[in-house]
Amino acid sequence: MSSIALGTTTTTAADTERRPHAALLARFDLGTGKRxxxxxxxxxxxxxxxxxxxxxxxxxxxxxxxxxxxxxxxxxxxxxxxxxxxxxxxxxxxxxxxxxxxxxxxxxxxxxxxxxxxxxxxxxxxxxxxxxxxxxxxxxxxxxxxxxxxxxxxxxxxxxxxxxxxxxxxxxxxxQLLKTVFELRLRRDAWERARPPATADSIGTDSGDDRRAATDRSPSRASILGLGGATGRRLPLRGAQRNRADAHGPNAGLRSLSRGEPVVLRIGRGRCASLSLGGNRFRLLAGERFYLIDPLGAVNALGANEAIRGAAGGAPPSETGAGANAAGTSARPLVSLVGRHVSCDVVVRAELRAISRRHLLIEPLDDTSARLTDLSTHGTAVPTEMMFT
Structure with a gap:
């Protein structure tokens, strides 16, 4: 019986008859075995x-x-x-x-x-x-x-x-692969700078704490690579460090979205969903009108391309559903593009550099749920329990 290799599995000719796309999958597969x-x-x-x-x-x-x-x-x-x-x-x-x-x-x-x-x-x-x-x-x-x-x-x-x-x-x-390489090089160079010259008296005497302290004081390789220092450009590595910290930090319980693949969030009327945009915490308030609240409390009404500044505490117009429609209309908002670019419907603060110029699409479906599509390079994470598949 003839067969077609498909990653780590084997597809028989009989399978091909039942699944006419089996040969196509083998044609496109690059052997990663991941599905x-x-x-x-x-x-x-x-x-x-x-x-x-x-x-x-x-x-x-x-x-x-x-x-x-x-x-x-x-x-x-x-x-x-x-x-x-x-x-x-x-x-x-x-x-x-x-x-x-x-x-x-x-x-x-x-x-x-x-x-x-x-x-x-x-x-x-x-x-x-x-x-x-x-x-x-x-x-x-x-x-x-x-x-x-x-x-x-x-x-x-x-x-x-x-x-x-x-x-x-x-x-x-x-x-992410490039970030990994930069991180490995930075750590290697910092370790080499922290390591004292080998002598008969010094072999085996340097401690891990000494090496870590020297690493913290050592200059960054970013200036050599043109990624920081005098150039003022942020190091791509930072996104990778933030993502690892989120596994046990303030973003625990959130799941990263696949780029370009829409996901529906069931939030509930008058409730907020906590979102992470490039590692920056936002809140999405559901209701007659949806609001996106940035880390400093600036409140953006979706579908209206307008920002409504909250009080000193950053409170949104309403988190109970009452009076949530600041524009006085119950019309369903359209899809809103969120990002740093001036053409976005919701323009976030320029200093939030980890947020892409065109980062996220938010499409309210009713007063309880919305469809989100991540477009970014650094990612968007949403509450796992609110995801509807």
């Missing part, structure tokens, strides 16, 4: 069934039966190859800085297009044409895939949107 449950895929592609997709990849004709299968098949490509970490560790400081700059350029070009595609799914083809192929990294076959997708008919918008979301997830994971 996500199919139940999350509907949040990417919606409920509307699209027609099968015909693609030409590497001089082969590939047929995809629907966007859900396409998303499932592309999941393996969101993981950077293990060889990428080895290559980064072997790079010089200058080469690593160039790699970071390339990543930031790709991210800055993609982010506004991702936001527009999520807000206007019917115009995905038009928005994608504003990107050049150089925006897409050749790693994991992404550039080849988008070269085949970009000029397809708008009837294939559902597939294009899936590919864009999965590529955005790949960029976030690659950024």
């Amino acid at each position: 996500e449950m199919l139940r999350s895929l509907e949040r990417v592609v919606g409920r509307v069934r699209a027609r099968p997709l015909q693609l030409e990849l590497a001089n082969e004709s590939v047929e995809v039966e629907d966007p859900e299968v396409f998303a499932f098949a592309l999941q393996a490509r969101t993981e950077p190859a293990s060889e990428a970490l080895v290559e980064m560790l072997a790079m010089s400081d200058q080469a690593l800085q160039a790699q970071l700059q390339l990543h930031l350029q790709q991210e800055s070009r993609l982010a506004p297009v991702l936001a527009r595609c999520m807000l206007e799914p019917q115009l995905v083809s038009e928005h994608l044409l504003s990107l050049s192929l150089s925006t897409f990294d050749p790693a994991n076959g992404w550039r080849e895939l988008f070269e085949a997708l970009l000029h397809l008919s708008p009837r294939e918008n559902a597939y294009k949107r899936v590919a864009l979301v999965k590529y955005a997830q790949f960029l976030r994971k690659r950024q």
